[in-house]
Amino acid sequence: MQLEIEDLHIGFPGPRGFAPAVRGVSFAMGAEKLGIVGESGSGKSLTARAILRLTPPNAVLRAKRLRFDDIDVLSASPRALGAIRGRRAGLILQDPKFALNPVMTAGEQVAEPLRLHKGLSRRAARAAAVEMLAQVRINDPAAVAHRYPHELSGGMGQRVMIAMMLAGDPELLIADEATSALDATVQAEILRLIEDLVSRRGMGLILISHDLPLVSHFCDRVLVMYAGRVVEAVPAAELRKSRHPYTQGLLLCPPSLMRPRARLPVLARQPDWAEVA
Amino acid sequence: MIGVENLRIRFGDVEAVRGISFAVAKGESFGIVGESGSGKSTVLRAIAGLNRNWEGRILFDGEPMAPQRPRSFFRRVQMVFQDPYGSLHPRQTVDRQLAEPLMIHGIDGIDTRIVRALDEAGLAARLRFRYPHQLSGGQRQRVAIARALIADPEVLLLDEPTSALDVSIQAEILNLLADLQRARRLTYLLVSHNLAVVTHLCPLIGVMQAGEMVERLTVEALRAGHITHPHTAQLRRLALELEEV
Numbered sequence: 170m171q172l173e174i175e176d177l178h179i180g181f182p183g184p185r186g187f188a189p190a191v192r193g194v195s196f197a198m199g200a201e202k203l204g205i206v207g208e209s210g211s212g213k214s215l216t217a218r219a220i221l222r223l224t225p226p227n228a229v230l231r232a233k234r235l236r237f238d239d240i241d242v243l244s245a246s247p248r249a250l251g252a253i254r255g256r257r258a259g260l261i262l263q264d265p266k267f268a269l270n271p272v273m274t275a276g277e278q279v280a281e282p283l284r285l286h287k288g289l290s291r292r293a294a295r296a297a298a299v300e301m302l303a304q305v306r307i308n309d310p311a312a313v314a315h316r317y318p319h320e321l322s323g324g325m326g327q328r329v330m331i332a333m334m335l336a337g338d339p340e341l342l343i344a345d346e347a348t349s350a351l352d353a354t355v356q357a358e359i360l361r362l363i364e365d366l367v368s369r370r371g372m373g374l375i376l377i378s379h380d381l382p383l384v385s386h387f388c389d390r391v392l393v394m395y396a397g398r399v400v401e402a403v404p405a406a407e408l409r410k411s412r413h414p415y416t417q418g419l420l421l422c423p424p425s426l427m428r429p430r431a432r433l434p435v436l437a438r439q440p441d442w443a444e445v446a
Numbered sequence: 447m448i449g450v451e452n453l454r455i456r457f458g459d460v461e462a463v464r465g466i467s468f469a470v471a472k473g474e475s476f477g478i479v480g481e482s483g484s485g486k487s488t489v490l491r492a493i494a495g496l497n498r499n500w501e502g503r504i505l506f507d508g509e510p511m512a513p514q515r516p517r518s519f520f521r522r523v524q525m526v527f528q529d530p531y532g533s534l535h536p537r538q539t540v541d542r543q544l545a546e547p548l549m550i551h552g553i554d555g556i557d558t559r560i561v562r563a564l565d566e567a568g569l570a571a572r573l574r575f576r577y578p579h580q581l582s583g584g585q586r587q588r589v590a591i592a593r594a595l596i597a598d599p600e601v602l603l604l605d606e607p608t609s610a611l612d613v614s615i616q617a618e619i620l621n622l623l624a625d626l627q628r629a630r631r632l633t634y635l636l637v638s639h640n641l642a643v644v645t646h647l648c649p650l651i652g653v654m655q656a657g658e659m660v661e662r663l664t665v666e667a668l669r670a671g672h673i674t675h676p677h678t679a680q681l682r683r684l685a686l687e688l689e690e691v
Binding site for chain 2: 422
């Protein structure tokens with residue numbers, strides 16, 4: 170799997186003219202773990218959704234290049250897009266309460282992509298779904314398969330989401346704030362699970378979050394976005410050596426348990442951060 | 447200033463808070479940390495008088511409180527919530543929302559107080575006649591704080607006040623809360639899932655798990671690892687993992 174994005178622009182027509190949200194993002198990735206970090210409104214989620222062309226209907230997209238292997242995403246037919254979405258690339262969203270179908274059991278939801286993408290029979294898919302639930306380390310997967318989303322805890326719901334996304338054997342997994350709504354103890358478990366599955370299956374991972382320390386913990390490389398642009402791309406191991414004052418600011422702003430400070434540094438946002446270099 | 451003795455709160459068959467006790471001295475900050483469902487917000491809502499269904503004792507200034515609070519209580523104790531979008535009235539201007547507590551308590555000098563409250567919360571005077579949807583998330587939380595403080599309370603109950611904000615905005619709000627506490631000698635009771643946030647503002651911490659306060663300790667003890675309960679140790683370890691980048 171090779172993903173190539175060059176000069177991606179996404180904007181929305183509005184009452185006060187065209188509002189750009191993503192302004193010239195470029196990157197390429199293969200089977201690696203890439204983090205995209207930024208504050209709300211930085212364009213990180215829109216960028217990831219553009220890969221699956223799952224941007225809102227009124228969004229205007231243009232790019233010099235937006236390719237998923239040999240598929241040109243911008244000109245792809247619905248059929249070709251269907252081959253990417255859920256099959257070659259899976260998307261995990263923040264809140265399983267909204268992302269899961271409330272009137273289908275966990276097992277049915279994991280079985281659906283198995284039938285759709287792999288052509289398994291209803292019965293075989295059901296058995297495979299239980300196996301998938303076991304893979305995302307759900308205890309007693311056969312019982313959980315019969316539960317509805319409202320009967321699952323947040324962490325369990327997110328595991329079901331991951332199982333569903335992995336069912337199609339994707340080459341790329343996009344996790345958009347996939348653990349932000351979860352408790353710290355569960356968050357770490359889910360991220361370790363994702364990391365482990367991605368490494369074992371040789372998949373690519375795009376981890377999108379507002380939490381820079383968290384992302385750098387689980388990724389090889391991090392893109393830092395600000396006002397619709399990538400302001401810095403750094404190897405996760407060298408994050409502390411990052412040069413951009415915005416990246417530095419994101420690292421220094423949060424309070425620290427071990428290094429207490431009477432006052433926290435705040436970001437002095439510079440207009441040129443938003444300018445195209 | 448605030449005392450809680452053997453507080454129990456039940457929702458139907460579920461006992462959400464199982465007999466917890468702690469005290470916060472005047473001008474102090476006490477932080478309650480715990481995961482979702484631990485009962486931390488439930489404790490705060492009972493103290494605020496938002497939930498009248500509890501057993502045990504809640505003391506304010508040494509006096510036991512009845513479940514139904516008199517109006518004078520709300521002049522002295524105010525609450526700030528996680529989501530300022532949900533806690534501000536969407537169709538009222540900032541000016542209107544700041545004036546309301548003053549009118550309720552029959553406080554004079556509304557205009558000067560609003561001007562001062564905006565300034566104290568770090569809000570530009572031009573934002574006074576804006577609606578919540580015209581403000582950023584950080585500005586909205588500043589309005590919620592200004593509103594909580596406008597009738598000069600002594601105690602602020604803070605329920606995840608920065609959890610919905612970006613880290614840079616969180617830093618601004620935490621600085622603001624620290625400044626206001628010093629300037630006004632406020633008593634804070636802060637609830638959060640974020641251990642670093644709690645330790646930043648509060649020298650004393652209670653750790654909640656499954657409706658119980660499993661440990662109370664000072665920030666120094668927490669940093670030094672002088673911990674007795676495994677859940678405290680687990681929360682500390684997770685916070686440290688993310689700091690070692």
